[in-house]
Amino acid sequence: MQDLAQMRCVPCRGGEPALSDAEISNLLSQLPGWQIVEVDGIKRIEKTFHFDNFAHALAFTNAVGALAEEQDHHPQLVTEWGQVKVAFWTHAVGGLHQNDFIMAAKTEAAFAQAEGRKTS
Numbered sequence: 001m002q003d004l005a006q007m008r009c010v011p012c013r014g015g016e017p018a019l020s021d022a023e024i025s026n027l028l029s030q031l032p033g034w035q036i037v038e039v040d041g042i043k044r045i046e047k048t049f050h051f052d053n054f055a056h057a058l059a060f061t062n063a064v065g066a067l068a069e070e071q072d073h074h075p076q077l078v079t080e081w082g083q084v085k086v087a088f089w090t091h092a093v094g095g096l097h098q099n100d101f102i103m104a105a106k107t108e109a110a111f112a113q114a115e116g117r118k119t120s
């Protein structure tokens, strides 16, 4: 199985189908704690990350934002004291694309890195 965190997002301009439920559950099994949520009929993948203050939550928000710019695939980020909710979906397909799972895995790696900095 390919490591999602090492993959790159591909340009996606629509015209391709969103992932099927079987494809989604297969990819989701690689992402502990991430959930599929449907909003206005559009599936998204999301997870809330916890921090011990606002500054750490904001630093993580900026790290995820930088990854999104690098990969040209962008999340919804909701930042508050002690937590950041991150959600990905693909506007161009009206649902979930492999890019969303790649970004979720990269987000997870950024969180692991932030945690590592805190304890070392």
Ligand SMILES: C[C@H](O)[C@H](O)[C@H]1CNC2=NC(N)=NC(=O)C2=N1
Residues within 6 Å of the ligand: 011, 012, 072, 073, 074, 075, 088, 089, 090, 091, 092, 093
């Ligand atoms: C041309 C460019 O790839 C698109 O506008 C990208 C930019 N970032 C994006 N981010 C997300 N989450 N979904 C998209 O469909 C999307 N489209």
